[in-house]
Amino acid sequence: MRILVFNAGSSSLKFGVFDIPRGAGLAQMRQCFKGSFDRFGAGGCEYRAGLDMPKPARAPHTSLEAATLAVPDILAEAGIEDIEAVAHRIAHGGAEFTGATELTAPVLDHIRALTPLAPLHNPANLQAVDVARKVWPDLPQWGVFDTSFHLTNPARATTYAVPKAWRDAGLRRFGFHGTSHKYVAFRAAEELGRDLRDMRVISLHLGNGASACAVAHGQSIDSSMGMTPLEGLVMGTRSGDVDPGLFGYLSRQMGLGIQEIEDALYRDSGLLGLTGSADMRDVEDRAAKGDSDAQLAINIYAYRARKYIGAYAAAMGGLDALIFTGGIGENSPSMRRRICDGLEFMGLKLDHDRNMAVDLVGQAAPQIQAYGTRVNVLVTETAEQAMIAREVAMAMSAPRAEALRIPVAVSARHVHLSRDAVDALFGPGYDLTPDKPLRQKGHWAARERVNLHGPKGTISNVAILGPLRDRTQIEISRTDGFALGLDAPVRHSGVLQGTPTVRLQGPAGQYDSDGLIIAARHIHMNSKDAQQMGLTDGDSVSISLATTGRGLTFGDVLIRVSDNAFTEMHIDTDEANAAGISGAVEGELSGEAILRAT
Numbered sequence: 132m133r134i135l136v137f138n139a140g141s142s143s144l145k146f147g148v149f150d151i152p153r154g155a156g157l158a159q160m161r162q163c164f165k166g167s168f169d170r171f172g173a174g175g176c177e178y179r180a181g182l183d184m185p186k187p188a189r190a191p192h193t194s195l196e197a198a199t200l201a202v203p204d205i206l207a208e209a210g211i212e213d214i215e216a217v218a219h220r221i222a223h224g225g226a227e228f229t230g231a232t233e234l235t236a237p238v239l240d241h242i243r244a245l246t247p248l249a250p251l252h253n254p255a256n257l258q259a260v261d262v263a264r265k266v267w268p269d270l271p272q273w274g275v276f277d278t279s280f281h282l283t284n285p286a287r288a289t290t291y292a293v294p295k296a297w298r299d300a301g302l303r304r305f306g307f308h309g310t311s312h313k314y315v316a317f318r319a320a321e322e323l324g325r326d327l328r329d330m331r332v333i334s335l336h337l338g339n340g341a342s343a344c345a346v347a348h349g350q351s352i353d354s355s356m357g358m359t360p361l362e363g364l365v366m367g368t369r370s371g372d373v374d375p376g377l378f379g380y381l382s383r384q385m386g387l388g389i390q391e392i393e394d395a396l397y398r399d400s401g402l403l404g405l406t407g408s409a410d411m412r413d414v415e416d417r418a419a420k421g422d423s424d425a426q427l428a429i430n431i432y433a434y435r436a437r438k439y440i441g442a443y444a445a446a447m448g449g450l451d452a453l454i455f456t457g458g459i460g461e462n463s464p465s466m467r468r469r470i471c472d473g474l475e476f477m478g479l480k481l482d483h484d485r486n487m488a489v490d491l492v493g494q495a496a497p498q499i500q501a502y503g504t505r506v507n508v509l510v511t512e513t514a515e516q517a518m519i520a521r522e523v524a525m526a527m528s529a530p531r532a533e534a535l536r537i538p539v540a541v542s543a544r545h546v547h548l549s550r551d552a553v554d555a556l557f558g559p560g561y562d563l564t565p566d567k568p569l570r571q572k573g574h575w576a577a578r579e580r581v582n583l584h585g586p587k588g589t590i591s592n593v594a595i596l597g598p599l600r601d602r603t604q605i606e607i608s609r610t611d612g613f614a615l616g617l618d619a620p621v622r623h624s625g626v627l628q629g630t631p632t633v634r635l636q637g638p639a640g641q642y643d644s645d646g647l648i649i650a651a652r653h654i655h656m657n658s659k660d661a662q663q664m665g666l667t668d669g670d671s672v673s674i675s676l677a678t679t680g681r682g683l684t685f686g687d688v689l690i691r692v693s694d695n696a697f698t699e700m701h702i703d704t705d706e707a708n709a710a711g712i713s714g715a716v717e718g719e720l721s722g723e724a725i726l727r728a729t
């Protein structure tokens with residue numbers, strides 16, 4: 132399979148063509164073309180092409196868009212034909228995209244909607260999609276997202292301490308450069324001959340955009356960029372961390388509008404704001420000639436990065452390897468040195484000769500720590516394009532993957548009430564008030580709540596789900612059972628013989644009812660999906676949740692088919708916690724694990 136990859140960054144366009152033999156392992160992947168444009172200005176840009184990345188030549192393109200438009204001709208001239216898919220780096224994918232995704236119209240709409248959260252990136256990424264669409268209208272286009280790798284970050288790392296209404300509106304941290312952090316972490320482990328799952332790694336991606344990432348035991352647990360690629364380290368034109376108190380001051384005291392402030396933080400800050408140049412090569416040259424602004428900028432840059440190393444070593448309880456990548460991380464021995472100086476207290480020290488002698492040809496990942504020190508320090512090229520090609524090739528060769536993904540919903544404790552129960556709890560003839568519709572058609576959560584009393588304790592404010600049923604059923608988790616002091620059996624809905632009795636308390640009175648169960652996990656499935664997946668009512672399947680950070684396969688998941696069902700897997704809060712679920716998750720059906728109903 133031959134895949135063309137576009138990696139549009141905030142200051143550069145990189146592209147590559149990869150051959151991945153069908154059926155063969157990904158190790159046999161071969162790059163057959165490579166090119167890049169950067170240093171855009173009024174007089175054009177620098178251009179490199181060819182596998183050995185020769186010295187840059189000048190090209191006339193003054194913008195990323197113009198450079199993107201030139202790529203098809205470059206490939207044609209190089210005799211690159213028979214491309215089978217085009218893969219794109221997409222910076223912001225929100226919480227939605229956990230891996231390579233085909234860029235269908237709704238997916239593209241979603242990416243477009245995220246543009247305000249990555250104004251320098253998503254438009255450039257979408258531009259490359261547009262160009263590729265026009266030139267190769269029949270080829271599938273895929274996206275690989277910077278944000279995906281960080282979706283394993285725990286809530287304590289992704290949650291801003293801001294009002295609930297803001298958090299409910301979607302304010303949270305995401306993190307970027309995920310494809311790069313993931314690749315370099317794996318590459319470092321490979322180089323060290325260790326299993327990444329046994330390691331605590333910090334990756335510093337220092338390009339035009341820059342971010343630090345803590346990779347604990349193979350998973351990203353924190354990164355320095357937030358809801359947008361503005362937070363964190365000092366960058367080419369972006370500020371990184373600032374005091375949120377600045378905004379009020381800038382608005383009130385300096386009369387700046389929101390758009391002006393945001394533009395300045397994205398485009399006129401960072402190295403550019405500090406020195407007048409966004410390019411570290413210029414800044415280093417000026418500093419060497421005695422320019423004090425450039426010298427201060429370099430100090431701020433290194434100091435910020437060093438602070439993040441300390442923070443992430445603390446977050447992980449130690450550090451085994453530090454990795455430098457991105458244009459600055461790969462090419463600036465003096466910046467690597469400044470960042471690492473002073474970290475000897477944590478066992479991190481560079482060998483200065485090794486640091487100066489770094490040569491990255493042929494995917495090398497040289498180690499540059501002083502001999503005998505505890506923390507390994509490596510430098511490696513980021514290879515985002517290769518990683519993107521690899522993820523897309525894997526996704527494209529996964530059979531029917533799309534059809535077999537099932538959204539997972541976590542059911543918190545709730546009750547279904549009978550007419551009798553409502554009469555006793557709320558008064559004779561009382562009608563519950565439907566408040567929120569549920570995804571299963573005709574079902575709703577009521578505004579009213581009840582309390583549950585058991586011999587050990589009380590659980591207050593338990594949701595009531597309508598419509599009314601013939602029998603009252605109370606669904607709790609195992610943990611809730613301990614809180615109540617009652618031992619509820621795991622049962623399918625409606626199978627209530629011999630279940631324990633619990634006291635329900637409403638405003639008008641009490642009602643003792645049996646029907647206390649832990650709901651057995653199940654999948655509501657509409658007939659069309661069932662047919663497509665080859666399943667019938669009563670089948671049991673295994674569902675793997677691989678994307679949650681505590682990947683788990685749930686066996687014995689009952690399929691319940693009905694015509695109008697919204698296809699969705701239901702698990703309880705204990706199961707969700709065990710699988711480390713936060714936010715939207717999909718489960719994957721393992722085809723070999725279907726147990727037939729009859």
Ligand SMILES: Nc1ncnc2c1ncn2[C@@H]1O[C@H](COP(=O)(O)OP(=O)(O)O)[C@@H](O)[C@H]1O
Pocket residue numbers: 140141142143169337338339340367409410411412413415457458459462463
């Ligand atoms: N030899 C070098 N010394 C110092 N900085 C360098 C060197 N080569 C490239 N850089 C810096 O790398 C940055 C660009 O990084 P890169 O990863 O290519 O950008 P992007 O984030 O757009 O992909 C620029 O600040 C550039 O000055």
Ligand SMILES: CC(=O)OP(=O)(O)O
Pocket residue numbers: 139140141142222252277307308338339340341360
């Ligand atoms: C997310 C980001 O900052 O990307 P880049 O380094 O390409 O600007």
Ligand SMILES: [Mg+2]
Pocket residue numbers: 140141338339340457
């Ligand atoms: Mg970059």
